[in-house]
Amino acid sequence: MPVASTSSTNQKHSHVDILILGAGPTGLGAARKLTKQNNQNWLMIDAADRAGGMAVTERDEKGFLWDMGGHVIHSHFDAFNDAINSHNDWVYPQRGGWVRVENAWCPTPIQRHLGNLKKGEQICQEINEIQSKGVSMADQEAKNLGEYFSSTFGPTLNDIFFTPFNSKQWAWPLDKLNHTWTSLRAGSKAANVPKPKSVVTSSDQPDDISNFPYPRLGTGDLWQSVARALPADKQRYNTYVTSIDLDEHTVTLDNGETVSYGHCISSLPLSVSIELVNAAKPNAAIPISLKPLLKHSSTTVVGLGFDGPLPKELEGKTWVFGADADVSFHRCTILTNFSPSLSEGENGSGSRWSVMFETASSEHRQIDIRPDVLAKKHLAELRRWGAVKEDQEPISTWSRHLQLGYPIPFLERDEVLLSDDNSSGIIQRFEKFGFVQRGRFGGWRYESSNQDYAFVQGYEAVDLIQTGAQESIYWPGRADKVTLPAAPKSKSIQSPTTPSEVASAAGTQCLLPNANETNGHGNQEHYKQNGGSLVHAQ
Numbered sequence: 448m449p450v451a452s453t454s455s456t457n458q459k460h461s462h463v464d465i466l467i468l469g470a471g472p473t474g475l476g477a478a479r480k481l482t483k484q485n486n487q488n489w490l491m492i493d494a495a496d497r498a499g500g501m502a503v504t505e506r507d508e509k510g511f512l513w514d515m516g517g518h519v520i521h522s523h524f525d526a527f528n529d530a531i532n533s534h535n536d537w538v539y540p541q542r543g544g545w546v547r548v549e550n551a552w553c554p555t556p557i558q559r560h561l562g563n564l565k566k567g568e569q570i571c572q573e574i575n576e577i578q579s580k581g582v583s584m585a586d587q588e589a590k591n592l593g594e595y596f597s598s599t600f601g602p603t604l605n606d607i608f609f610t611p612f613n614s615k616q617w618a619w620p621l622d623k624l625n626h627t628w629t630s631l632r633a634g635s636k637a638a639n640v641p642k643p644k645s646v647v648t649s650s651d652q653p654d655d656i657s658n659f660p661y662p663r664l665g666t667g668d669l670w671q672s673v674a675r676a677l678p679a680d681k682q683r684y685n686t687y688v689t690s691i692d693l694d695e696h697t698v699t700l701d702n703g704e705t706v707s708y709g710h711c712i713s714s715l716p717l718s719v720s721i722e723l724v725n726a727a728k729p730n731a732a733i734p735i736s737l738k739p740l741l742k743h744s745s746t747t748v749v750g751l752g753f754d755g756p757l758p759k760e761l762e763g764k765t766w767v768f769g770a771d772a773d774v775s776f777h778r779c780t781i782l783t784n785f786s787p788s789l790s791e792g793e794n795g796s797g798s799r800w801s802v803m804f805e806t807a808s809s810e811h812r813q814i815d816i817r818p819d820v821l822a823k824k825h826l827a828e829l830r831r832w833g834a835v836k837e838d839q840e841p842i843s844t845w846s847r848h849l850q851l852g853y854p855i856p857f858l859e860r861d862e863v864l865l866s867d868d869n870s871s872g873i874i875q876r877f878e879k880f881g882f883v884q885r886g887r888f889g890g891w892r893y894e895s896s897n898q899d900y901a902f903v904q905g906y907e908a909v910d911l912i913q914t915g916a917q918e919s920i921y922w923p924g925r926a927d928k929v930t931l932p933a934a935p936k937s938k939s940i941q942s943p944t945t946p947s948e949v950a951s952a953a954g955t956q957c958l959l960p961n962a963n964e965t966n967g968h969g970n971q972e973h974y975k976q977n978g979g980s981l982v983h984a985q
């Protein structure tokens with residue numbers, strides 16, 4: 448039996464060897480690895496009503512489908528490729544990244560299309576000067592992201608694009624951010640920020656117009672397929688973790704049930720896990736005072752759906768990066784160009800189109816993020832582009848506020864997560880208890896937490912637990928060796944049952960996610976009360 452339960456008291460208790468918290472890409476990666484091994488004793492728990500985490504897709508009342516922000520699948524790993532092959536409904540849109548700058552269009556990357564900019568000659572001169580000094584991007588010794596941009600691209604391009612755009616995207620002062628993510632991306636050969644071209648050439652198309660795979664019905668549909676390939680009775684949704692007792696290797700759920708574990712792989716946001724540890728025992732081994740050290744931004748996603756054919760101004764565009772400081776969003780995704788099915792509605796209703804805008808905010812960027820206010824601004828911008836007529840209104844306006852939008856790569860981040868003494872970093876503190884925190888906010892490393900990276904983080908965490916194999920993806924070149932404690936002896940077991948029996952006895956649901964439902968998270972109010980507020984409707 449995979450999970451055992453005791454019911455000698457009113458409270459249900461069960462035990463698993465590996466407990467997976469969170470059924471986003473990270474949790475699903477761990478679950479996939481364990482499923483391949485057969486007969487492993489594990490359970491995956493998530494507060495949402497389905498798998499996918501932040502990579503879910505919602506259908507609104509008018510039938511438009513919305514991801515939680517534009518999601519592009521990059522694939523660098525065999526284990527990830529193998530998993531996504533369980534999905535068979537793909538489209539292959541062509542990349543089309545554009546920058547909206549100085550009230551005009553510039554193909555991406557902007558630093559390689561200087562001829563498209565009014566001050567292209569001047570920018571080119573500045574870049575030539577920088578490059579003639581023999582300073583290459585690789586050996587820049589910039590102390591922070593702001594310095595990195597100005598010393599790589601020169602003052603003019605920095606003023607026109609890099610500073611205003613990145614200040615909006617990160618919602619954090621650039622002199623407080625590190626820049627290692629710009630040139631690094633584990634597993635990928637391409638740098639995140641390509642080198643500038645020191646000649647003034649213009650172009651009417653972006654450098655990269657390759658095709659990319661996208662699930663026809665949205666990102667969430669892919670993860671539903673991945674979850675369906677896992678044993679249904681080891682997945683529990685609509686189930687909130689309300690406290691974590693690290694000493695006892697036990698979590699408590701919102702129905703009062705407890706689950707003990709040998710080891711835990713958690714993709715719950717690190718800040719949430721710290722709260723839940725302190726909910727179990729105040730003054731716990733991981734003090735609540737560590738939580739504010741973790742910096743994040745929030746993202747407000749607003750989708751606008753329209754009747755009629757896609758305007759010609761948006762043809763060939765998949766992303767528009769809003770550079771100008773007076774434009775609130777940083778990225779607009781033309782969803783219809785990802786997959787026409789996102790806009791068509793359930794019955795394939797005629798010609799419609801949809802776009803989605805992301806706006807970041809934080810304690811450093813306190814802007815009005817009420818969805819109706821943002822929607823008006825975005826509509827005005829579409830009108831400025833000539834894509835929407837003055838008398839045309841959207842037939843659907845959808846929005847979600849992601850309280851945790853981006854894990855910020857703040858300057859002190861690495862020391863906060865991993866300390867030189869090998870024990871006082873937040874990640875290390877959890878690991879000492881056999882509790883492995885990984886994933887986008889679970890591990891708090893922006894540069895290794897896209898869907899494919901997150902998935903492989905979960906996958907590798909299983910190896911770490913089972914064999915001690917050091918991971919390659921969460922933290923490439925991590926200095927300390929991760930040694931997890933052995934699993935404690937499990938509690939005495941009285942009446943073995945399956946997880947679904949445990950769940951139904953306790954009044955919770957054990958759901959195999961349904962491919963036809965795309966409504967995202969469940970009881971968000973409860974979610975918030977329990978410190979797990981990742982996303983809520985505004």
Ligand SMILES: Cc1cc2nc3c(=O)[nH]c(=O)nc-3n(C[C@H](O)[C@H](O)[C@H](O)COP(=O)(O)OP(=O)(O)OC[C@H]3O[C@@H](n4cnc5c(N)ncnc54)[C@H](O)[C@@H]3O)c2cc1C
Nearest residue numbers: 469471472473494500501516518519688886887897898979
């Ligand atoms: C705006 C935006 C744009 C993005 N764009 C891209 C992109 O283009 N390409 C790409 O590859 N990736 C993109 N991503 C990242 C992608 O969404 C993440 O890689 C992925 O979701 C991270 O997976 P995860 O499993 O680590 O975390 P999550 O997906 O956040 O999963 C964590 C899970 O924990 C659950 N949880 C939290 N608290 C509790 C609790 N108390 N009890 C039980 N369960 C709980 C949540 O419900 C959630 O399902 C984007 C993300 C955002 C926000």
